[in-house]
Amino acid sequence: MSEDKQARNAGVQQHQKQSPASDLPDELTKKNQDYLYHLKKALAETKLSSEKQQKAIDETIAKMIAGQKQGQTARQLFGTVTEHVAAVIAGPRADPNAGQNKWLLMLDSSLMVFMVFNLMYGIMFFFTKSSKVQTGQAGILSELILAIVAGYGIMMMQTTLARGGKRKIPIWRMLIYGVLFFIVLTGTYTLVMMIPGPLNANLPAVVYIVIGAAALGIRIYLKSKFNIKNTVF
Structure with missing residues (x-):
């Protein structure tokens, strides 16, 4: 060869x-x-x-x-x-539900609700030039407690939906959850209305707006820093 x-x-x-x-x-x-x-x-x-x-x-x-x-x-x-x-x-696609700390989700939702309350009352008081809302209803302490309770409920809904994944959660279960959430939120609202005025006084319109803007800024910062996803908005 x-x-x-x-x-x-x-x-x-x-x-x-x-x-x-x-x-x-x-x-x-x-x-x-x-x-x-x-x-x-x-x-x-x-x-x-x-x-x-x-x-x-x-x-x-x-x-x-x-x-x-x-x-x-x-x-x-x-x-x-x-x-x-x-x-x-x-590379591997990141799971949108992975690594989501439920307490960060709760904090994000609570800040969102707190922001909405403050901006709502701030704008309302700014245009009416007077506080016709009963003391306690718009008190800053009432807002904070309601925001925490609402934030927890929203977080539980988010984690439940995330655990469900592609499986469709039965409508009846979501309805039951919604009713229970509404009852708890209504009961909390009734209780916070009883908090005395000095501890739960209404604030000037500008202060509400500033607090609402600050809550929005903190929420944006936390979402960026901790990559919080699957939030309400």
Whole structure:
């Protein structure tokens, strides 16, 4: 055999060793093996490091094997090869419900309610030029207590919906929750109305507006700093 022929054969053998078609798991179906073959080729053309490519391939194989038990093909699991490669390059998509501290959600909702109360009373008192609202109803302490209770109720609704995920929560359950929330909020409102005036006096219109604006600013800051999501608005 000539040296040129030996060199060509060696090159072919080397190419075969490096071919994406090599080392395809026998556990995979023919369709999934074909998908994996093209995935390896596509990943090799990206700028991803060999370690990241291999990690993506290993994770894909594991999901393929698990999916086969449920009768799912790679195409159903990942979409086209192009789509899957794009997802690998982009990295794992953050779960919008992950890492959401329920107390941060409560604080955000409470600030929202507190802001609405203060701006509402501030604007109302500003235009009427007089406080016709009974002391206690618009008192700053009443607002704070109501905001905390309402914030807790809204947070519970948010976490319940988040736990439900894609599963649709029965309407009757949400109605029961809404009725209970309304009863608790009404009872709290009745109690805070009894707080004496000196502890719960009405404030000037400008002060309400300033407090409402401050609550809005704090809420925006906290949402940005702690990446609070899934809020009411």
